[in-house]
């Protein structure tokens with residue numbers, strides 16, 4: 224019988240899985256997952272995220288067992304293990320999804336391609352859903368995304384035959400992997416858990432999602448991000464289930480929420496695709512000027528931001544929530560945006576320090592989403608348009624927008640339990656709680672001027688290509704000098720990447736135009752309104768939930 228090795232990476236499911244399906248059609252399967260020290264000991268590794276991944280692996284193994292198979296676990300460098308495993312099992316080759324989350328993975332996969340070719344062994348790479356090697360204009364990508372999401376799901380194999388002779392290792396504990404738990408509670412992992420989250424959301428939250436997704440205490444989002452990160456459920460399954468259950472619902476609130484969720488799923492795919500084109504975004508700002516100009520860094524202030532000791536209650540609540548829970552459900556988009564903007568805009572610090580901290584704690588940490596979001600909040604991505612400056616006030620206006628009752632703040636900053644919500648933006652002196660570490664107005668002014676100066680370098684240029692950051696000469700991950708990590712791979716010769724990045728200097732006019740469409744906003748941006756007075760703001764905050772349309776304008780900028 225023909226046998227095919229299926230290499231699982233961040234696609235830990237059996238449904239809607241093209242490599243597994245195709246391998247099963249051919250005959251026997253060796254489903255393998257490799258614990259790779261370079262990823263387990265990467266500066267951005269979070270023990271809680273690895274613990275969640277172990278839960279997904281446990282569940283994947285069970286799903287395979289239910290169909291007669293099992294998951295084969297191995298430890299070490301995939302570039303050595305996989306060719307050996309092919310020989311050991313007499314498999315015809317490997318099937319796997321292409322993965323472009325990280326530079327490391329792309330270096331590894333290029334090395335694997337080369338090693339297999341030298342040994343006359345074979346691998347077949349599958350495009351992940353909503354991934355493409357073509358450089359297309361962003362509006363075309365939107366159409367492509369909807370077509371991919373609407374295509375029939377890949378069937379789940381009913382029987383999976385794994386040869387008895389192949390021996391795998393038992394599922395390890397976190398400490399057996401050399402990691403120490405930081406005490407975060409781990410959500411249930413795997414496809415069934417993901418489906419439960421999705422169905423609970425559709426049944427119980429879809430009428431309020433759109434209006435409440437910025438309120439962390441409402442916990443109204445799906446909670447699917449860790450599952451999507453590890454591919455325990457495919458975004459296509461999320462999309463199709465959502466459409467099937469909600470599309471016929473006559474409630475306009477549900478329809479609005481449905482569209483919002485679909486947009487968000489699409490943004491996630493779009494960030495991954497940007498990284499496919501430009502892997503340098505993992506370690507560089509989009510335009511070189513921002514990194515060349517240099518960023519501020521102040522260890523004491525960085526620590527205050529990390530610890531939740533800034534004197535701005537909402538920022539401090541976000542900081543403490545991230546460290547205690549891994550953020551996956553409690554730290555929604557708006558709260559993350561406020562928290563990140565505080566570091567890179569108001570404290571003027573390099574967004575990479577913030578992204579690093581997030582990745583070391585987020586259970587849903589996903590490099591393209593996290594890093595691109597950080598860069599966006601720092602105002603250094605869609606900045607051809609002058610009005611793309613997102614510097615949020617962390618004071619009362621933020622409390623009113625995210626936590627008007629103060630529930631989230633009081634949960635994470637108990638020192639302020641007795642302070643009235645209307646005072647939580649700028650609390651009176653409280654013993655044990657710090658005074659603000661910055662003056663918002665001054666910090667904002669400084670940042671606006673800095674961004675204007677930096678953007679002026681390329682804003683009016685006909686082509687932005689010469690201003691985009693190229694792939695760096697060194698592939699060392701950011702933070703390798705702060706945290707013990709396995710980075711031998713970054714020093715190897717022949718640093719090819721698979722899939723290869725865009726060769727910026729070789730793009731013709733049409734290609735450059737297509738790339739640029741990913742880097743500017745796709746909607747009309749309203750010029751900034753003048754700062755509103757406190758009384759205007761409080762009047763606005765009392766408007767009904769339906770008038771949260773301002774949110775829509777802002778969120779739709781991410782389209």
Ligand SMILES: Cc1cc2nc3c(=O)[nH]c(=O)nc-3n(C[C@H](O)[C@H](O)[C@H](O)COP(=O)(O)OP(=O)(O)OC[C@H]3O[C@@H](n4cnc5c(N)ncnc54)[C@H](O)[C@@H]3O)c2cc1C
Nearest residue numbers: 444445446447448487488491555556559560588589593596
């Ligand atoms: C600075 C910053 C860092 C972030 N880091 C991550 C990260 O590492 N991993 C991550 O999954 N999300 C990240 N996000 C996006 C967003 O905050 C989370 O996706 C969301 O809070 C996850 O909760 P949920 O699955 O319940 O969201 P839902 O609202 O239920 O969204 C469903 C899915 O859509 C996608 N999605 C939702 N919002 C966004 C968004 N704004 N951008 C891109 N995709 C989105 C995610 O895959 C999410 O799981 C970040 C946002 C910011 C501002």
